Amino acid sequence: MAEKSSSGGGDLPASLEAAWGLRARPAKGPKPGLSLERIVAAAVDVASADGLAAVSMGRVAQEVGASTMSLYRYVSAKDELYVLMQEAAFGPPEPLSALESGAGWREALAEWASAQRDRLHAHLWLLRIPVGGPPATPNSLAWWEQGIQALEGSGLAEGDKTSVVLLVSNFVRSEAVLMADLAAAVVARGVSPDEVTASYERTLKRLVDPARHPGISRLLESGAMSEPDDPDYEFTFGLERLLDGVEALIRKTDGGVKSA
Amino acid sequence: MAEKSSSGGGDLPASLEAAWGLRARPAKGPKPGLSLERIVAAAVDVASADGLAAVSMGRVAQEVGASTMSLYRYVSAKDELYVLMQEAAFGPPEPLSALESGAGWREALAEWASAQRDRLHAHLWLLRIPVGGPPATPNSLAWWEQGIQALEGSGLAEGDKTSVVLLVSNFVRSEAVLMADLAAAVVARGVSPDEVTASYERTLKRLVDPARHPGISRLLESGAMSEPDDPDYEFTFGLERLLDGVEALIRKTDGGVKSA
DNA sequence: CCGTAACGCGTATGTCATACGCAGAAGGGG
DNA sequence: CCCCTTCTGCGTATGACATACGCGTTACGG
Numbered sequence: 086m087a088e089k090s091s092s093g094g095g096d097l098p099a100s101l102e103a104a105w106g107l108r109a110r111p112a113k114g115p116k117p118g119l120s121l122e123r124i125v126a127a128a129v130d131v132a133s134a135d136g137l138a139a140v141s142m143g144r145v146a147q148e149v150g151a152s153t154m155s156l157y158r159y160v161s162a163k164d165e166l167y168v169l170m171q172e173a174a175f176g177p178p179e180p181l182s183a184l185e186s187g188a189g190w191r192e193a194l195a196e197w198a199s200a201q202r203d204r205l206h207a208h209l210w211l212l213r214i215p216v217g218g219p220p221a222t223p224n225s226l227a228w229w230e231q232g233i234q235a236l237e238g239s240g241l242a243e244g245d246k247t248s249v250v251l252l253v254s255n256f257v258r259s260e261a262v263l264m265a266d267l268a269a270a271v272v273a274r275g276v277s278p279d280e281v282t283a284s285y286e287r288t289l290k291r292l293v294d295p296a297r298h299p300g301i302s303r304l305l306e307s308g309a310m311s312e313p314d315d316p317d318y319e320f321t322f323g324l325e326r327l328l329d330g331v332e333a334l335i336r337k338t339d340g341g342v343k344s345a
Numbered sequence: 346m347a348e349k350s351s352s353g354g355g356d357l358p359a360s361l362e363a364a365w366g367l368r369a370r371p372a373k374g375p376k377p378g379l380s381l382e383r384i385v386a387a388a389v390d391v392a393s394a395d396g397l398a399a400v401s402m403g404r405v406a407q408e409v410g411a412s413t414m415s416l417y418r419y420v421s422a423k424d425e426l427y428v429l430m431q432e433a434a435f436g437p438p439e440p441l442s443a444l445e446s447g448a449g450w451r452e453a454l455a456e457w458a459s460a461q462r463d464r465l466h467a468h469l470w471l472l473r474i475p476v477g478g479p480p481a482t483p484n485s486l487a488w489w490e491q492g493i494q495a496l497e498g499s500g501l502a503e504g505d506k507t508s509v510v511l512l513v514s515n516f517v518r519s520e521a522v523l524m525a526d527l528a529a530a531v532v533a534r535g536v537s538p539d540e541v542t543a544s545y546e547r548t549l550k551r552l553v554d555p556a557r558h559p560g561i562s563r564l565l566e567s568g569a570m571s572e573p574d575d576p577d578y579e580f581t582f583g584l585e586r587l588l589d590g591v592e593a594l595i596r597k598t599d600g601g602v603k604s605a
Numbered sequence: 606c607c608g609t610a611a612c613g614c615g616t617a618t619g620t621c622a623t624a625c626g627c628a629g630a631a632g633g634g635g
Numbered sequence: 636c637c638c639c640t641t642c643t644g645c646g647t648a649t650g651a652c653a654t655a656c657g658c659g660t661t662a663c664g665g
Contacts, residue, residue, distance in 0.1 A: 114611025233560030300493030374642025
């Protein structure tokens with residue numbers, strides 16, 4: 086229906102075109118004074134310094150020494166800038182050492198998950214960018230690919246590999262969001278992380294009714310809430326469960342019929 | 346430090362105060378012409394009809410037959426309205442039939458996850474509300490409590506129960522976000538869900554380089570992408586993995602030493 | 606060497622959340 | 636019984652913000 090052949094083939098969503106560097110740089114007009122890279126880098130800097138909310142077209146333009154509207158010569162909309170920021174800040178994956186050393190899929194997938202988590206923690210504002218559908222940018226694909234490769238020796242069906250990758254990836258993101266929220270609370274009030282969790286525990290103790298919430302009450306009394314200072318605890322715990330679950334699937338698949 | 350005793354005890358974050366119905370209705374001024382409930386209900390209606398983005402203070406006020414600013418007599422800020430909307434739309438959990446019938450923790454937790462998912466699917470806009478830290482509203486606590494109760498017979502430590510609940514809950518949410526994004530894409534362009542996934546597959550085929558992305562290429566060739574029409578597939582798959590992982594943990598805990 | 610396409614950007618528009626203050630309503634204390 | 640305090644609804648104003656539009660300018664291709 087709306088088929089419009091330009092240079093390559095079909096109608097890529099402008100932002101993808103930009104992310105893949107497929108923008109046709111015309112040889113006609115004046116020299117561009119800016120570049121996509123500079124703009125995206127400036128936006129990333131702003132986000133890192135003052136959070137995603139501080140990333141406005143005006144602010145980025147100012148940071149880059151141009152006027153607000155000139156940015157629209159490089160970026161079709163703010164959402165596109167978001168996509169590019171994500172792509173730049175996340176970056177491509179490092180090679181997995183577990184794959185090179187010939188370790189099993191479990192080590193490889195764990196390393197993959199940790200690497201992903203590290204990137205998110207380095208740029209917590211990434212988590213504030215609303216997810217816009219399935220991955221289609223270069224780095225997203227590269228990470229996806231690496232996740233599949235981590236499962237290469239597992240004997241899983243192709244579709245299952247992707248499902249597992251998706252599952253783990255979503256887990257990493259969820260856990261990181263939790264951390265980001267905690268970090269936000271820490272910044273919002275000017276206190277220490279411990280104080281935030283302590284304050285949360287106090288709030289809970291006030292709101293929880295032992296009759297209506299016996300389980301949570303038991304949790305509060307058990308003191309399990311106060312001790313674990315380890316910020317990696319929930320991540321490690323969840324990942325371990327997830328990997329166990331994948332292992333169970335692999336065992337099931339292994340022993341069963343080799344499906345076409 | 347900033348301790349200010351008002352009516353009850355400490356300084357609850359205004360929105361929580363409202364969610365728990367602890368607003369001190371003063372007996373002094375004129376009769377309020379509106380009510381929190383009416384406002385929240387109107388906001389929920391708007392979100393259900395036109396999406397969360399359509400929920401502006403002006404629009405809600407109009408819907409309720411009042412002026413924009415009058416809403417601020419009931420709600421301290423828009424974020425508070427969000428919290429209340431979430432609370433209202435999510436609602437309290439139904440009793441778990443698996444618990445009443447004496448089924449095991451696995452059935453109970455699966456039922457719990459499905460119930461949660463159903464609520465999210467009924468109000469996809471819920472997923473667009475940024476998560477604001479750990480749960481502290483009545484319904485959030487009730488769901489949390491029910492999750493813990495589902496794990497009652499498991500023999501897990503209190504802390505582990507909560508970690509599992511968090512893990513499953515985050516999974517449900519992640520998966521729902523995926524569905525919401527797909528639904529959004531379906532609405533944005535005017536096409537059918539199948540057409541959206543087909544278009545995605547076409548885009549991938551164009552972008553994926555078989556040399557650089559052998560795993561994804563294999564996935565695309567395997568045709569695994571085209572067949573599974575079942576919208577519940579990823580949910581069921583992920584939940585099964587997760588439950589298997591929890592089962593492994595329970596077996597480990599069961600057989601091992603009963604830690605303090 | 607000129608037409609044309611791309612550039613930088615000023616201006617304008619429309620949408621929001623929300624601060625501020627006023628005028629009217631309604632209890633409660635004298 | 637009345638007035639004063641307190642709360643109500645709400646008009647107005649402010650300040651961000653994204654972004655459409657169009658103008659003057661630049662520089663390459665014919």
